[in-house]
Amino acid sequence: MKLIHTADWHLGQSFHGQERHAEHRAFLTWLLDTLDERQADALLVAGDIFDVVNPSLRAQELLYDFIVTAHQRLPLLDIVLIAGNHDSGNRIELPAPLMKRLRTHALGRVNWLDDGRLDAERLLVPLTDSQGETRAWCLALPFLRPAEVTGVGTTADEPQDERGNDYVDGISRVHQQLIGAAQEKRRPDQALVAMSHAHLHGAAVSEASERPIVIGGEESISAALFPPDIAYVALGHLHRAQQVGEARIRYSGSPLPLDFSEVDYPHQVVEVTLADDALVATQAIPVPRPVAMIRVGPASFDEVLEALAALEAPQGLELEQALPRERWPWLEVKVELDAPLPDLRTRIESALEGKSVRLLRLERRLPKVAEHNAQTRVDLESLGPRKLFALTWQGRWGEPPGEAVMADLDQLLQEVLDSDDEEPRP
Template sequence: MRLFHTSDWHLGQNLHGQERDFEHDCFLQWLLRQLKHEQPDVLLIAGDVFDTVNPPVKAQERLYDFIVSAHEQQPALTIVMIAGNHDSGSRIELPAPLMRRLRTHALGRVLWLDDGQLDTERLLLPLPDASGAIAGWCLALPFLRPAEVTGAHLGDDYLKGIAQVHARLIAAANAKRQPGQALIAVSHAHMAGGSVSEDSERSLIIGNAEALPASLFGADISYVALGHLHKPQKVNGEERIRYSGSPIPLSFSEIDYKHQILDVRLDGASLISVEPRLIPRAVNLQRLGPAPLAEILKQLGELADIDLLDEEQRQPWLEVRVRLDEPQPDLRQQVESALQGKAVRLVRIAAEYAGNRGLDGQDDAAQLLELDQLSPQDLFSRAWLDSYGSEVDEQTLKDFAQLLQEVQHEEDQP
């Protein structure tokens, strides 16, 4: 059996107000060509399909046009798609009855039966190979919100609830599988030891509480296809537990990521190989600085001029980071003037003030932070410090994180 592992498409995402639809379209067209040429049995999409719980109509059209096109060119392809923490589980599942006719399974939530048992049947999906025989079973684990894994039957401990969901689903899968069939888990979570992007991955739970142990996936799981972290990586060096990463750079901190999908091959229940397939970058991200204003203006003047024969939508996105000794009211005007006729699209100017020294005599540069750089937890911590004059304690941060999850879950409801 052969799988393509992808995640974190973030359809509908914008970069400091600039939409990324062209880049997502280029990725999806490239993925269609890969599917047609390589003919894998299964395509896994491990959550954060959309960037927000209420994605733009165009983003939804992109997803469903892709699914239809993939089915038309490869009718035997099985697609499994789960919700991530950016997604609405209800929205992901809404067209599920129609998508099943296209061999696509959409799972957004876990459900519990009246007797308190996990509804494992809806989370266990058969994976046929090229001959049509069931070569494995997919354990679909959409992002688990606290309201779904705590309560009367499970108690109030979020992480224990997550562990119980994994244990019950794996037990049900082992009871269902036949000799030689692989178990493939697809999950959207932050695993302990994972390398996090600086500013484009929404924190799941404050502190280290969100980091799940790899031991949740025992040796009987042949492969674990993870989503949430945008950098492709193995978890604790394990070949079988992987993040595929996002298909495009979702922030300037991801410029150097090798964006890819993973080509996974199994022989029965044995993992044979995991090979990256690098995704061509349709639009480059370019960052200048941090440097003094005079140096930045010089670098801007050296950028390539616009070629009228080139497509404007392929011009790089540009972030400029300027180090200042004092405020410059006309900073944006100076930068934009230097960019006249240049083949880039300015999306952000970040100013930072150098020369401030702390009590220890070391540089303590104070950056001008924009709201889109701050997570809800950052804003809460700053507000607490302003109000009470002391750092917020860990328990209060965890309580805030729990409330935030509950609010996001309420937004998730239809």
């Protein structure tokens, strides 16, 4: 049996204010061709399908067109989607009854039975082979928000580290209950494939573009949650493709760079081959990059101008002649300055005239002495809300905020993070 594992599509992402629909469309077209060529039995998408909880209509159209076309080309293909921390679980599940007719299973929330146990049955998705036989079970566990797994015996007066551990313990209990239910349900010749959107201990994080799952708290879980009889663990959330401890436990990574800091990551999907209840092989399939990402600098102003002048299209052609505008490369420029240059952007844009690239980010780097003297200067891009709050508190009261104050802030930030995805309450 053959599966394709992918995650973190972030459809509808605004890239420094620019949309990326053309890139996402190109990726999904490539993915359709890959599923067809590889004759995959199932596609697993491990969360963060959209970039925000309220994605644009164009972003939603990309997803649903992909699902319909995939079913037309591969009528026996099973597709399993789970919500990530960027997604609205309710939105992911809203069209679920219609998508089931296209062999697509969308899981956005966990439900609880009257006795307090996890409703595991709805999270167990059968994966069938070309003969229609169930050869594996997908344990499709969407992202778990703190409100879904914490609160019992926990109060706002408890130390933040205890409340953070309560969240991790809650996630662990849900995984254990789901794995136990799957072990009881499957036949000996059927594989178990776990899919989760979470942060595992020891996995490498991209600080520039991955939103923390829980603000201010410990959020990572142990790979030991997945016993040896789980043939493969398909993970989402971290954008760098990697295995965690074992070849069977993998993040597929994002198919496209979501920030300039991710340009050098391997962007891929993972082909997973199963035989009976065991993993036979995994293979990383590189994703072609539909739009180039160019980084210039950090360098002096003269060196930057020289590098920009050297930008050439392939085979000596002008980029404008070679590519439509939506496929022009994204450009990041970092300039090291010895003195203020108020018209820096104007001069950089003048140097780019006739160059079919899209300048997304221009960073000024001031001399060290200037940074030292300008003690009141704060670069907001380098601060998160917690650091900004702590600096403001320090400036107002002359001392850093205490643990209780920061715990209250973390709770407020988490409520804001989740507010767009909350059900209306009476």
